Amino acid sequence: MHGVDDEDRNVWFTAVYEAHQHEILGYLYGLRLGRSAEDAWQETFLEAWEQAHVISAFGNVRAWLFKVARRRAIDELRRRKRHAEPRWPLPIGVSVSDAKVRHELEFLHRVADYNLTSKELEVLYLQHVYNFSDAEIATVIGKSSDSVRKYREKAHKKIAAAEGLETGAARRRRLAREGAV
Amino acid sequence: MNPDDEQIDAVVRPVALAVAAAAPRPPGAAPMTAAQLIGIAVRRRRVRRQRRQLLAAAATFATVLIIAGAGVVGFPEAQQSAGLPGPDACVAAAVPVTAPAPLRPGPAAPALAQLATLSGYVSTLTDGSEVRHPTGSAAAGTGYAFLHLRRWAVQPGAATAAIHDEQLWWDPTRPGLRRSCSVAAFTATGTLDTASAAAIPAGGAGAAITDPSADPAVLAAQLADSGPAPDGAHVFLERIADLYSSHVLTPAQRGAALRILADTPGVQVRGQLADRTGRIGTAVSATAIIGGVTVEDVAVFDGSGQLLTHEQTRAEPGAATATVSTVLLILAAARTPAPAMTP
Numbered sequence: 001m002h003g004v005d006d007e008d009r010n011v012w013f014t015a016v017y018e019a020h021q022h023e024i025l026g027y028l029y030g031l032r033l034g035r036s037a038e039d040a041w042q043e044t045f046l047e048a049w050e051q052a053h054v055i056s057a058f059g060n061v062r063a064w065l066f067k068v069a070r071r072r073a074i075d076e077l078r079r080r081k082r083h084a085e086p087r088w089p090l091p092i093g094v095s096v097s098d099a100k101v102r103h104e105l106e107f108l109h110r111v112a113d114y115n116l117t118s119k120e121l122e123v124l125y126l127q128h129v130y131n132f133s134d135a136e137i138a139t140v141i142g143k144s145s146d147s148v149r150k151y152r153e154k155a156h157k158k159i160a161a162a163e164g165l166e167t168g169a170a171r172r173r174r175l176a177r178e179g180a181v
Numbered sequence: 182m183n184p185d186d187e188q189i190d191a192v193v194r195p196v197a198l199a200v201a202a203a204a205p206r207p208p209g210a211a212p213m214t215a216a217q218l219i220g221i222a223v224r225r226r227r228v229r230r231q232r233r234q235l236l237a238a239a240a241t242f243a244t245v246l247i248i249a250g251a252g253v254v255g256f257p258e259a260q261q262s263a264g265l266p267g268p269d270a271c272v273a274a275a276v277p278v279t280a281p282a283p284l285r286p287g288p289a290a291p292a293l294a295q296l297a298t299l300s301g302y303v304s305t306l307t308d309g310s311e312v313r314h315p316t317g318s319a320a321a322g323t324g325y326a327f328l329h330l331r332r333w334a335v336q337p338g339a340a341t342a343a344i345h346d347e348q349l350w351w352d353p354t355r356p357g358l359r360r361s362c363s364v365a366a367f368t369a370t371g372t373l374d375t376a377s378a379a380a381i382p383a384g385g386a387g388a389a390i391t392d393p394s395a396d397p398a399v400l401a402a403q404l405a406d407s408g409p410a411p412d413g414a415h416v417f418l419e420r421i422a423d424l425y426s427s428h429v430l431t432p433a434q435r436g437a438a439l440r441i442l443a444d445t446p447g448v449q450v451r452g453q454l455a456d457r458t459g460r461i462g463t464a465v466s467a468t469a470i471i472g473g474v475t476v477e478d479v480a481v482f483d484g485s486g487q488l489l490t491h492e493q494t495r496a497e498p499g500a501a502t503a504t505v506s507t508v509l510l511i512l513a514a515a516r517t518p519a520p521a522m523t524p
Contacts, residue, residue, distance in 0.1 A: 008446050010219055017215040025211055038212045042221075049222040050410035053417060053445055054401055128194045156189045165189060 009052045016048060016061055023062075024069050027130070031073045040072035063132065063139040070140055114162050120155035123148055226412050230471050233409070283494045283505050286464040286479055287452030295450045296443035299463065303486030304395075304436030324516045325350040325357060326429040327524065333508040337495065349381070350520035357381045358520035388427035389420075395433035397440040404441070414447030414467035418478040422491035422509055429514045435486030456481050456490040457510060473498045476506075487514060 024044055028037035047068050048055060055064050116124070119141070126132045126140060134152070138145045160170070331346045344363065351357035359381050389407040394400045404420045405411050411420070421438050424430070430438070442448045447467050454464035462483040469476050475496040481489045490510050496503035515524040 006223075013219060014215040017218065021211045041211070042213060042218065045218050046222050046225070047410065049219060050226070050412060051405060053411060053414065054405040056444070056446070059398065124193050128190070129198060155193075159189050159193060163189075 009049065012052055012056070013045075013049045016055075016065075017045060020062060020065050021045070023130075024065050027066060028069055028073060030129075031070075033073055033076055036076045037073075040069060040076055043072050044069045060136060060139065063136040066126075066130070066132075066136075066140045067142070114155070114158045116155050116158060117151075119143075120151045120158070123151040124155055127152070229409060229412075234472060283503050284454060284456070284464075284479055284481075284490075284492055286454050286466060289449040289451055289466065292445075292448040292450045292465060293443050295463065296439050296448070296465065299482070299484075299486065300436045300439035300443055302436075303432050303439060306432035306485060324518045325352045325355075325520055325522075327513060327515050327517045327522075328426065328429065328511065329513040329523070330426055331508075331510040331512060333505070335505055335507070337497075337504070337506070348523075350517065350522075351381060360521075388424075390424060390427075393424055393428060393430065393434050393437075395431065395437050397437040397444070400434070400437045401441045401444075413469045414445045415469040415476060415478045417441060417445050418448065418465065418467045418480055418491070419493075422478075422480060422488060425488035425491075425511060425514070426509060429516060430487075432486065439482065439486055451479065454479075454481050457508070458489075458512070460489050462489050475503070477503065487511070 021041075025037065025041045028040050028044075031037070033040060044065060048061075048065060055061055122141060123137055126137045132140065134145045134148045137143075137148045141148070143151075157169075159165070326349075328349045329347070330349070332344070334343045334345075346362040348360040349357065350359075357380070359379050390403045394403060401417075404417060404424070407420055407423075408416075411417060421442065424438065428434070442465055445467075449466050451464035451466050453461055455461045460481075460483065462481040464479055464481050466477055466479045468478075477494045477496075478491065479494070480491045483489055488511055490508065492505060492509070493507045494503035495506050513524060517524060
C-alpha cells in the first residue's frame, strides 16, 4: 500500500464504484456477454483503480468507464468468436444483415431494415440509451467527434429514407428547388 | 437540434430503448463490493511489482555482463570514431565512479499551485527561448534534435556506479549519430570502459512515445499507455523523465508535462535545488513504498520547464539513509544544424 496515496485512491475509487457500478454492469449485460459480463465488469473497475491518476486528469469518468468496458467486451467477443457468433444487440462488429440476428426478435426487423452499419447503430444506441454527447461517444468508441457526427448523420439519412421522413439537407435541397421554380 | 433531426430521433429513440429493454438484465446486486475489488487490485499490483523487480534485477545483471564483455573484447574498429574520446577521456567524462550521494531537496509542499504556474508560463514560451538550452544556429523545429545524457546506475549495496554518457543526434528523415561512453566499475577486476560512435537510422533510436502531445490529458494517456498500468505518482515522474531523455520537447509539450505533474496526487515540490552540475531549478518528488523499500524519485526542472536531472533513491526498511540507485543528467537538449555539432 502507498499510505496516503492509496487512501486517496481508494476513496476516489469507492465513489466512482458507487456511482457507476450498476450502469456499467447493465451496459455489459446489454452487450450479451452472458456471465462473462461480470468478468468484464470486474476488469473494468480494476483498471479504473489502477489508472486512477489518468482518469482524474482525463475528467470524464463515466465515458472512460464505458470506453474500457467496451474494450473488455470486444476482447471477450474476439475470444468467443472462434466458437460462436456474437449476438444482437451488440453493435460492435455485428452485421445487422446477419440472418440469425434479423429473425431473432420481431421488432429488430425495423432497425435491420434501416441497413445501419454497426458503428451507426452503436452511435445511436449510446446517444439514446445512455444520453452521451458526441464528444463522449467519441471517447467511448475511440473516434473523433466529427466522425461520430458523420455516423449519426448517415444513420439519420437512412432512417429518414426508410420512414419517408425528410432530413435537414433534403429539406434544404427541396426548398432551394422550389425557390428556383 | 435541427427540427428534422428531432423527427428522426423520435423514431430512433423508442427503437433504441426497446433494444436496451430487450437486453438481458444483470442479476440484481453487483458481483463484488468496492472493498473486494480494491483487495484484488492491491494483490495484483504486488505481484506485478515483484515480477518487475525480478526482471529489473535480471536486466541489470545482463547489462553489466554485456558491458564487461564489450570492455574485455573491445568494440570493432569500424565503430570507433576518430574524433571520439578514447578510454582515458571516457573515464574522465564519466567520473566520479564512486556511487553518488543523494541530492538533498528541501521540505515538501503541494505541487499544484507552483507547477501549474510554471506550466502556464512555459506554455507561453516559443522555441529558442530556453534559458539553459539555446537552440544553436538551427532554427526551432529544423535541423537535428540533440540530447546529451549522462546516467549513473548503482546496484543495491554497491560502492561504485556504472556510468553511461551518451550524445544523440537524430532527424525524422535522415540518419543520425550516437556517441556513447560507458564505464562499468568492478571491485574485483578494476574499471572497464568502452567508447563507441555509430550511425542511427532516420527517425531516432526509438522512444516509448513517438509523438508526445502538447495536450495534458492526451499526454497523460500516452504516458499511462507507455508501460504497465501506472500505480502511483512516481511512475508518472519516471515516465516524464524518460520522455525528456528521448525527445527535445517544445515549450508546449514541456508545459503539458508539468501540468500533469501539477495535477497528479502525490507529487510534491521540494524547493530550489542544484543538480550535480550546479544548475539550479525547481525540485519535484514522489515517493512510493515498493516491497517494503521506500523509493523516492526527485526531478529538477529549470525555468523553461526543461528537465535537468532525475534521480531515484532507495531506503531499505530500517535504514537510516537512502542510497542513490539511478541518476539521469540531461546536459543538453537542443537542435543543431548537423550531427556531431553541439550548441
